[in-house]
Amino acid sequence: MANISYKDAGVDIDAGNEFVEAIKADVKSTFDSNVIGGIGSFAGAYALPAGYKEPVLLSATDGVGTKLKIAIESGKLDTVGIDLVAMCVNDLICNNGVPMFFLDYYATGKLLPENAKEVVAGIAEGCRRAECALVGGETAEMPGMYAEDDFDLAGFAVGVAERSEMDTxxxxxxxxxxxxxxxxxxxxxxxxxxxxxxxxxxxxxxxxxxxxxxxxxxxxxxxxxxxxxxxxxxxxxxxxxxxxxxxxxxxxxxxxxxxxxxxxxxxxxxxxxxxxxxxxxxxxxxxxxxxxxxxxxxxxxxxxxxxxxxxxxxxxxxxxxxxxxxxxxxx
Structure with missing residues (x-):
């Protein structure tokens, strides 16, 4: 019996590498002076901003819901990334948290680098609007879990607040x-x-x-x-x-x-x-x-x-x- 590869199983490592290269400029455009290191490490690093007496870290996570179905069916993928960021950072500010950085999780049946690049470009635009840095993310190609054209998004935002100001x-x-x-x-x-x-x-x-x-x-x-x-x-x-x-x-x-x-x-x-x-x-x-x-x-x-x-x-x-x-x- 002939040997098979990961690509035969539906996962294209080369496509993943191509995608990472394609998004570097968008991701770097969100960086500020507190970002430590660049793209490609195992974890994103961000220096705690100065000026807080009792800094408290706040976190928020969310998705985009079935709005994604409309984006997928239409092929218009450049705005749902903004939604992803918005749903997280708008929650942070309700506890007087200033957004610092953001991470995303993109899961799909088949990774199409051009489509994924559009999505991440939207996430980067959302981060620019929210004045926070996109410091990391994860892309998962999962054939059999998702249909080829389907994908899902999750977002994670971290902010900082003064402890005395959290209880609004x-x-x-x-x-x-x-x-x-x-x-x-x-x-x-x-x-x-x-x-x-x-x-x-x-x-x-x-x-x-x-x-x-x-x-x-x-x-x-x-x-x-x-x-x-x-x-x-x-x-x-x-x-x-x-x-x-x-x-x-x-x-x-x-x-x-x-x-x-x-x-x-x-x-x-x-x-x-x-x-x-x-x-x-x-x-x-x-x-x-x-x-x-x-x-x-x-x-x-x-x-x-x-x-x-x-x-x-x-x-x-x-x-x-x-x-x-x-x-x-x-x-």
């Missing part, structure tokens, strides 16, 4: 104002419902015109990254809530102490057209539990700081905090 819940009290920062679209939550409705029930395609452009462009609009806005307004923000799966009604209470409720004026929310369309076929309560509805992040701000924040962001007021059972009350 302690800063929240009645009388504070709620400021919404707009989302860029569906972000990376609720896509199983989106796909079920639009493709299975309504028979739409990625080429169907929506708001004057192919539906694909709206559905693959990458998740907005709020790191720069956070850094510019940190001194005015008492607490932050990243509006992901579960929507406003489940994420905002995570930053509220017992005895404080959030009163959100539903009519003041600037609902995006994509959600207005979906809302014609999905109950309102379900909409607010599945989607961000046009609000990517909510900040709790003292009344005297509202004008400064509004002048320095594209945010707008959607409610306030008052005494009551810890929950979100839509009015």
């Amino acid at each position: 819940v302690a800063n929240v009290k009645a009388g504070q104002t709620l400021i919404a920062l707009p989302s860029s679209g569906v972000h990376s939550n609720g896509y199983s419902l989106v796909r079920k409705l639009m493709f299975d029930k309504l028979g739409m395609t990625l080429d169907t015109e929506f708001e004057g452009k192919p539906l694909l462009e709206t559905l693959l609009e990458p998740t907005r990254i709020y790191v720069k806005e956070y850094k510019a307004n940190k001194q005015h923000v008492k607490a932050l809530a990243h509006i992901t799966g579960g929507g406003i009604v489940e994420n905002l209470p995570r930053v509220l102490p017992e005895g404080i409720k959030a009163v959100v004026k539903k009519d003041d929310i600037r609902v995006l057209p994509i959600f207005e369309f979906i809302g014609q076929h999905v109950d309102e309560e379900e909409m607010f539990r599945a989607f961000n509805m046009g609000v990517g992040m909510i900040w709790c701000v003292e009344p005297e700081d509202v004008d400064a924040v509004l002048a320095n962001t594209d945010g707008y007021v959607i409610g306030h905090l008052e005494e009551g059972e810890r929950r979100v009350e839509m009015v």
